[in-house]
Amino acid sequence: MSRFTLDQEIKLVQDEMLLLGSLAEQAILNSVDALRRRDVVAAKAIYAEDQKINDKHFAIENHILIILATQSPLARDLRVLAAMLEIITELERIGDYAKGIAKVAARLADDETPIPIREISTMADKATSMLHRALGAFVSEDLAAAYAIPKEDDEVDELYITIYRKIVQNMIKNPETIDHTNQILWVIHNLERTADRVTNICERIVFIVSGELLELDSSDDEDRDD
C-alpha cells in the first residue's frame, strides 16, 4: 500500500486514541464530581463508561495490529504505532482508576463521612489537565512539553501527601469511621497514579521524536504498582 494511506491510517488511529483519552479524562472528572455530589446514579454511569473505554481500547489495539501486519511500517511510523499501543493501555488504566473512584463515590453516597473534596477536586483537575496536555503534545510532537509535564507530577504528589495526612489524622481522631475514611485513601491513590500514567505517556512522546527510551520521573516509585 502506498505511503499516503499509511499516513492516513496512522492519523485515524491517532484520532481514536485522542477520543479514548477524552473518555478517560472525563471519566476521572465525572467520578470526582459524583463523589462531591454523593450521587449514586452518576457513579454507576461511570461503570458503563468504563466498559466503553475498555471496548475502545481493544478496537484501537486491533487496528494497530492490523496496520503492523499488513503495512510493515518502518522507522518513525513504527515508533508512533508502538507508542500508541503503549499509550492506549495507559489510558485504559486511567479509565479503571475512574471506575475505582466511582465505586467509592457509590459506597460513600449515603454516608456522612467528611470528604476533603476541595483538595481532591484540585488533584483531579491537575491530573486531567496534565493528561489533556500530554496527548496534545503527542499530536504536535512537542518535546519541550513532554519534558515539562512530568515535572507537574510533584504538585500532585504534594497534594496526595497533604490529603493523606489529613485523612490519617481524622482516622486517629475518629477511629469508628476508619472503614469509610479508608475509602478516600483509594480515591487519592487513584488520582496520584493517574498523574504517574501521564508521565509514562510523556516518555512515549520522547521516544517517538528522539527514538530514545527515557525515564522522565526520577523521584518515582515505578515498582509500586496497583
Next chain:
Amino acid sequence: MKMRIHSRIAWPFILTLVLTLVIWLIALPLLENVAYQKSLTTGAPVDLSFVHNAAFLISLAGLIACLSISLIYTNRYVDDLKTLTEAAKELGEGKYQEINVSPMRNSLLEMRELYEALHRAALQIEDQIAELSKERAMLSAVLGQMTDGVVIADSSGRVQLLNKEAEKLFMVNGKDTLGRSIVEVMRHHRLVELWEETRNGPAKTITMEMGSLHKYLQVVGIPLGEELPGRSMLLFQDLTQTHRLETIRRDFVSNISHELRTPMAGLKAISETLLDGALEDSVVARNFVLRMDSEVDNLTQMVNELLELSRIEAGRSNFDFQHIEPCALIQKPADRMILQAERVGVTLSYDCPDGLPLVFADPERISQVFINLIHNAIKFTPNGGRIDVTAFQDGQMVVFKVSDNGVGIAQKDITRIFERFYKADRARAGGGTGLGLSICRHIVEAHGGKIWAESFENSGASFFFSIPVVYRDNQN
C-alpha cells in the same frame, strides 16, 4: 472576425502581386517594343535578353516587396500577441490594475478589441474581488467579535473554519487547525459524537461540562446541508458564569427557606400550645409570648440583614467616607463589645500601634464589620479564651486583625465562610443568621479592601481586613 483578419493580412499581399502584375503587363510590352524598334533601326537581330532581365528583376522586386510586407505585418501581430499574453498572465496573477490600454494604442484594430475586452474583464474581476473581500471582511469581523465559538467541519470531519472564541475555548491557534481533524482540535468525545449526529441528522443542542477547567457549555450542532453540502457547524456558548450564578441562586433560595423555617416552626409550636390551653395559665402564657417575641426579633434581624446585604450588593447603600485614624475605628466597637465578651468569660483586648497613616473609610460601616467579627469570635471562643484586635500597615493598606483562640475554622470552610448563609458548623453556629460575614465582606470590598481568614482547627482563627490608606498621606 476571422475573415477580417485574413483580409487584413491578405490585402497588402494581393496589392503587391497586382502591382507586380501591372508592371509586368505595362512594362514588358513597352520593353519588347523598345527591343523591336532597336532591331528595326539598327538591323541587328531582336535581342530579348534585356527584356528577360527586366522581367526577372521586376519579379524579384515583387517577391521581395511581398515578403517584406508580410514580415512587417507578421511582426506587428507577434508583438501584439506578446502584449496580450503578458496581459493574460497578469490577469492570472491577479495584477488587475496593471492591464491598461496604452500599450495597444498603435495596434491592429482586432488586437486592440481583444485587448480591450481583456481590460474590461480585468476591471470587472477587480470589482467582484473587491466586493467579495468586503463581504469576507464583514463576515470575519462578525465571526471574530462573536461571543460564541464557531467551528465548521467538512463531511470527513476536517476543520474548515474556527473563530477566535473557539480558539480560546480549545486553546489552539486558528491557523494551525484548518484542515486538521475535529478530534485533534476539540479533543472531546461528546463534541465529536454531536458532530457525527448532526452530520446525518437534524440540528441538536447539548449542554456539557468540559475538561479540568470545568467549562459549562451549551453546544448546538447544525448541518449546513443546503448552503454547504456535507458540512456542519458547531456553535459554543460558554455558560460557566450563568451556571455558577444559577447554582448560587438555587443555594440561596434553599438556604433562606431553611433559615426561615426554623423560627417559623418555633412560632407555630408556641402559638399551638397557647391555643391548646396554655393561654389560660397567665404565667406560662407570658413566658410563651416572650419566646414568641424573641423569635420575631430573630426573624426581623434576619430580614433586616438580608435587606442591608441586598442594598450593599446592589450598590445602593450610601457610604459616608472620611479621612480617619485607624485606631479611632477600632476603639468604639471594641469598647462596645467588651461587656458582651466578659459576660461569657472571654477577654477582649485591643492594641493599636502609633503612627498608622489615615485611612479613607466610613466609621459607622467599619464599626459594623468589627462588631460582626468580634461577635463571631465570642461565639466560637470558649469560656476563658481571649480575643485580640489590632492593626498594622501593609504597603498601601492598613490591615485590621481580629484573632481568637477558640475552636477555629476547618480548612475546607475557610474560603466559603464569607458566602451568604454559609455556616461552618450548623450545630454550633446556632442563633446566627449566617449573613454577618457576608455583610462584612461587602462593606470591606466597597472600601476597596479585602477580607480573609486564617485558621488552624482547634487553635483559633484570625480574621483580617484591609482598608486603603489616604493617598495624600503617602506623599508625605
